[in-house]
Amino acid sequence: MRLRIAFAAIAAAALAFAAAAARAHEHMHHEIMMEAPTPTSASLYNLESKWTTQDGTNVALGSLAGGPVVAAMGYTTCKDICPAIVADMMWVEKHLPANAGGRVRFAFFSFDSAGDTPARLKAYADEHGLDPGHWTLYHGDDDAARELAAALGVAYRPDGQGGFDHAAAISLLDSKGEIVFQQRGAQASSDELLARLKTLLER
Amino acid sequence: MMRGAAAAIGAAALAAFLARSVAAELEPDGMVAVPAGLYTPFLKVKAPNEGEPAAALARRVDAFRLDAEPVTKAQFLDFVTMHPQWRKSQIKAVFADDRYLKRWSSDLELADDAARNEPVTNVSWFAAEAYCKARGLGLPTTEQWEYALADDGRSRDAVRERSLEWFAEPNPARPPAIGGPANGFGVRDMVGLVWEWTLDFDAHAMTAESRDANGKDSASFCGGAAAGVADLTDYPAFMRYSMRASLKAKYTADNLGFRCAGGAS
Numbered sequence: 001m002r003l004r005i006a007f008a009a010i011a012a013a014a015l016a017f018a019a020a021a022a023r024a025h026e027h028m029h030h031e032i033m034m035e036a037p038t039p040t041s042a043s044l045y046n047l048e049s050k051w052t053t054q055d056g057t058n059v060a061l062g063s064l065a066g067g068p069v070v071a072a073m074g075y076t077t078c079k080d081i082c083p084a085i086v087a088d089m090m091w092v093e094k095h096l097p098a099n100a101g102g103r104v105r106f107a108f109f110s111f112d113s114a115g116d117t118p119a120r121l122k123a124y125a126d127e128h129g130l131d132p133g134h135w136t137l138y139h140g141d142d143d144a145a146r147e148l149a150a151a152l153g154v155a156y157r158p159d160g161q162g163g164f165d166h167a168a169a170i171s172l173l174d175s176k177g178e179i180v181f182q183q184r185g186a187q188a189s190s191d192e193l194l195a196r197l198k199t200l201l202e203r
Numbered sequence: 204m205m206r207g208a209a210a211a212i213g214a215a216a217l218a219a220f221l222a223r224s225v226a227a228e229l230e231p232d233g234m235v236a237v238p239a240g241l242y243t244p245f246l247k248v249k250a251p252n253e254g255e256p257a258a259a260l261a262r263r264v265d266a267f268r269l270d271a272e273p274v275t276k277a278q279f280l281d282f283v284t285m286h287p288q289w290r291k292s293q294i295k296a297v298f299a300d301d302r303y304l305k306r307w308s309s310d311l312e313l314a315d316d317a318a319r320n321e322p323v324t325n326v327s328w329f330a331a332e333a334y335c336k337a338r339g340l341g342l343p344t345t346e347q348w349e350y351a352l353a354d355d356g357r358s359r360d361a362v363r364e365r366s367l368e369w370f371a372e373p374n375p376a377r378p379p380a381i382g383g384p385a386n387g388f389g390v391r392d393m394v395g396l397v398w399e400w401t402l403d404f405d406a407h408a409m410t411a412e413s414r415d416a417n418g419k420d421s422a423s424f425c426g427g428a429a430a431g432v433a434d435l436t437d438y439p440a441f442m443r444y445s446m447r448a449s450l451k452a453k454y455t456a457d458n459l460g461f462r463c464a465g466g467a468s
Contacts, residue, residue: 041296146402150328150452151297157406 043177049144075112235389270462273322299327322460328452335463343464366439397460
């Protein structure tokens, strides 16, 4: 009841400003998306962690359900392997088949809960020319990052200097959120990941 | 007069005994307070593009609380009774492999009464974390766990000796019951019953796996690389680190359990 009143209040306020109204609509759209069907047993969408996108939208992982996802973890001030991870993902994006449409999401999850604020992620996406039509960058708290890293098998630890030592892995999820393939190591060939992605799109 | 002196000595001894036992006092929730102190990590890590490995420097560990003993099957049974999604028939494949709680007779039934005091095993990292979170706690970090085992240097030989005995024993199908001797912090059964999950169990998998002798970082890992160990003679420590590095979060095993940790009270 209180929630409904809150929504009513938001809606009323939003009516005054067209731009705000559009955002509220998008937000409500996400609320609906979060009530997606029960995830399959092996789905990553069973994880209950909450994330905030570069646009400041609060989402559960299940908001990615419905299409293939190319997912990786890293942090934006990383000068070592992370740029290579993003570059590999961009290579896959560039080679998407024509039938992909807007169905494939590229998801980058940060383990830097302190540094990688949604605003920082937005700036990073802009700097690297990541198309918001395909890409979402996620900020979460330490628990969220720890849990997702465990589920994706991405070993990491704070390096004591504000950064992280971490494994490089790009995971391909199917539309249900199950891991179908993992590319280990950056600057490796992404041919197999792309081939698997194409197979998913043909289903 | 003599009797008075004896009583005074007795009182002093008692006071000293009390002071010591207070330091390792068991809290009502079965946890002990582990005081802050210095700890030398076993694995040395080399920062990227650095020629020389950092020396094995002692690091400060903040005070924290730790379960005196590994979580038992009876305690885990209470947890799954309250949280049905962690029962063996309900567990999601993303959170545990198919050996999860393998030896339990059913969702809410242990193999027998003797099992109640055995450390719970065949639990994944996710299940262990969920159990600790339900208590408002979390898994200890590898550093906290190793620091508690190191016991401020007091149990060094005992730990190594017990470890080697344990490694020599064949793996029993069921772990022995808890109740071993307490170390100086009041912590029991860290070695000899089960291996234990830590929060960042795979944090050192990177250093264990990247063995580029040229000091050039492997493209698989971002950041620091292995740069040797603090004590080459510490075979049990090698075993602990490589065991942890071999795990994945949803793995379960007959001899892998856990205990919980929390901030200082």
